[in-house]
Amino acid sequence: MLLIHCPWCGPRNEDEFSYGGEAHIVRPAAPEAESDAQWADYLFMRTNRKGLNLERWVHTHGCGRWFNVARDTVTHRIEAVYGMGEAPPVQSRGGG
Amino acid sequence: MPASEYLRQSALAALGLAAKAGAGPARGAGVILRECAPRAQLCLRGGPGADFEKAVEGVLGVRPPLESGMSARNGDRTLLWLGPDEWLAVLPDERSEEVLSRLRDALAPLHVAVVDVSHSRAVVELSGAHARSVLQKGCHLDLHPSRFRAGSVAQSKFARCHVLLHQTDDAPAYDLYIQRSFARYLWSWLEDAAAEFGVTVEV
Numbered sequence: 001m002l003l004i005h006c007p008w009c010g011p012r013n014e015d016e017f018s019y020g021g022e023a024h025i026v027r028p029a030a031p032e033a034e035s036d037a038q039w040a041d042y043l044f045m046r047t048n049r050k051g052l053n054l055e056r057w058v059h060t061h062g063c064g065r066w067f068n069v070a071r072d073t074v075t076h077r078i079e080a081v082y083g084m085g086e087a088p089p090v091q092s093r094g095g096g
Numbered sequence: 097m098p099a100s101e102y103l104r105q106s107a108l109a110a111l112g113l114a115a116k117a118g119a120g121p122a123r124g125a126g127v128i129l130r131e132c133a134p135r136a137q138l139c140l141r142g143g144p145g146a147d148f149e150k151a152v153e154g155v156l157g158v159r160p161p162l163e164s165g166m167s168a169r170n171g172d173r174t175l176l177w178l179g180p181d182e183w184l185a186v187l188p189d190e191r192s193e194e195v196l197s198r199l200r201d202a203l204a205p206l207h208v209a210v211v212d213v214s215h216s217r218a219v220v221e222l223s224g225a226h227a228r229s230v231l232q233k234g235c236h237l238d239l240h241p242s243r244f245r246a247g248s249v250a251q252s253k254f255a256r257c258h259v260l261l262h263q264t265d266d267a268p269a270y271d272l273y274i275q276r277s278f279a280r281y282l283w284s285w286l287e288d289a290a291a292e293f294g295v296t297v298e299v
Binding site for chain 2: 008009010012013015016061062063064065
């Protein structure tokens with residue numbers, strides 16, 4: 001089980017949290033100008049990195065807040081926890 | 097609006113707790129389980145900010161605690177920290193309507209939500225010398241007195257259910273705010289987990 005440091009509640013077990021997928025995916029500014037392929041890419045395609053992944057989590061069974069986590073998908077080591085809308089303090093790495 | 101006596105039924109009514117009350121060990125029960133009388137529970141979303149805090153304090157006489165996992169109390173009114181912009185106000189049931197409308201008036205100029213959620217949760221009090229041991233069977237929170245003491249609040253998973261835990265006394269005593277539909281399961285779980293310490297039921 002992962003021990004995730006909620007920015008508000010402190011360290012809690014993984015089963016209190018829900019995973020929210022890859023972070024920093026930007027919605028196209030003008031969806032109507034996107035081709036179907038570009039729109040599908042935005043909606044469905046994710047990096048699936050083997051290495052340091054930037055992802056969103058929500059403290060479902062706690063304070064209910066969203067935040068970002070930099071987690072290594074190989075070692076499960078969490079390198080950083082940072083707020084929504086903040087720039088990642090570490091860069092993702094590893095192939096997708 | 098508070099439900100009438102006729103409509104309002106305890107979430108634990110089917111367990112027949114009145115018949116069990118006092119049937120535990122005559123003395124020396126390690127754990128005391130008590131179903132608490134209905135309380136007004138008002139969810140406050142807003143702030144944090146001086147305007148919000150002052151307005152809430154003006155109505156309740158309690159300033160919203162800003163430190164995570166803390167509560168603040170004044171007489172029969174308690175504010176529990178639920179999140180950085182979310183609190184639960186707990187007060188006597190009969191005052192819910194009056195306080196709700198006063199809070200709404202006082203907070204009207206601000207960007208807030210005040211919602212009466214009194215009927216969503218049942219409240220069970222767990223106390224006695226072994227209360228902490230019982231809680232630790234179903235919950236991974238660190239409840240050691242150096243980390244969690246009277247006034248501490250946490251939402252977590254307890255016996256696989258979402259609960260709001262509030263320590264009310266260092267004796268220790270805890271209030272468990274349980275979603276109504278899980279109340280019968282959790283009460284039975286608690287009675288079972290507490291059996292080895294000797295349990296007394298109070299209503």
